Amino acid sequence: MQICYQLLGIGKQATQREIFYNILSTSSSYITSQNQVNSAIQDAVAVLLCTRRSLGILASSKGAVVGRLVIKEHGGDTVDCSNLGSSSYPISADMNMKQHFYSDARYILVIEKDAIFQRLVEERFFLKVPCIIMTAKGFPDLASRALLHRLHQEFPSMLIFALVDWNPAGLAIICTYRFGSIRMGLEAPRYGKVMF
Template sequence: MADVAAASLFGADRRLCSADILAPAEVRARIEVAVLNFLSALASPTSPAISVLPLISRTSANCSLRSSLLSDVSSVYLSYAFCKRSLMRENNAKAFVRVWKVMEMCYKILGEGKLVHQRELFYKLLSDSPKYFSCQRHVNRAIQDVVSLLRCTRQSLGVMASSRGALIGRLVLHEPDEEQIDCSILGASGHAITGDLNVLSKLNLSSDARYIIVMEKDAIFQRLAEDRLYNQLPCILITAKGYPDIATRFILHRLSQTFPNMPIFALVDWNPAGLAILCTYKYGSISMGLESYRYACNVKWLGLRGDDLQLIPESAFQELKPRDSQIAKSLLSSKFLQISAPSVCQGPRVYGSGYGLCTGLGWLQDKECKQITEDEAIQIAGSADSSCPDPSS
């Protein structure tokens, strides 16, 4: 066990700020090390104490961007600053207990050789410890704390996030020992993306598409799927139906790795939430900063430019909601977004998409900033300029 302790995150690898993909036995060994460290501090003959849990800080102050040496993909990474979960602090005593409860449940799940969805884990913990887990958010944060403590991926813990994603178009999926799925002959709902990353990692992918188009809205995805856009424009359409889940990000990353010359465009709302979604696909998120590099892709924003807004009637705009303003403030304070603003703004001008980005990030500061309504977006799409330049230009 001493060897495990020396080789684990509690020893030599504290220099590394990334989450490893580990076998169940290794994850269970790391949990055992955490327990031994806790008991050792508690049983100290000189100064017994309840040890704190040292977690990598998941805050904007502790994050930045790193670039890949082998590609033009950048991703969020977390530096070496730590935060602590302590039983002795009133404001995070419950969070301290939640970490141990989640580790206990994961230890049991891994021992049984199973995987559970995050929602299923919530119900298990709600039944077992209702005092500490009253909502899904408590479980989600505790899982991220465990990832930060043990330095292993969520999937390595035996936990799957529920997937909302779907894809359709010029893509054939072939899982070993299963029939292949031709995504070009599916209905408008497309192929549902499984939340099991192990299954997604084993898929054989083949495609004759020229583009990958990621859509924020499921309604737009289904509209384009019904129109069989991919028969006119050889492409793969993919959506997470809102904010991207891990499984959708994972399969998009796999597509980018399998077809490195296939450009990826994101069709998102012209508002702060749309930019946040784009950045999650492109760079990852701070909350999952230890894993972000595993899912980051070179995604470009497909849509309008600020100069194009004069073509849109005032009736097509809506006032931003308080939640949008909150997201805008968060984006403006983000160090990595300020660093990467020029690359975020890169991408083709496409008339009629109904979505877009003003040049630069100044539009986020505009109190009068508004978003384009979806109905108007569809109308604009229907009357798109036939002289629209090729997206590859």
């Protein structure tokens, strides 16, 4: 809580990983693993009935998006996700998401495997099928879940499909996007609840 207080005092944000390293460098006898920090943050969110963002904590992002999506960022820059060549747009860790979205897509494809995502980007699949393609490169991180939730709110008529492994882990990925995560029960409505 002291680190969160300091972050808010100077108007900065940090990821959970940054907070872990900060604590490790100053008070290594209290905290020995990232899981302890994650649990403490989750406890603080539950006790204070607030969001991570309101505590100055950013979600680390590993996800990417590409396809028929134009993002107008808060600073005025515009990114056309269909003109990125063989690269993709990294999903922002800023949970406030002040961007504006424009799209003529009919579908959102959520891809579990980064290799499949990269192949679809290479093939420019979104030009053949009018879609937005996103991945969290495995189990969904908070930022990827928040983006999908926001896209679902902005474009409620777009159908959402998921391409995941046909195994329990694939089902867990779909359920996390759809219902939220058990560990983040209080925050699930903010970052989950999309319809497949």
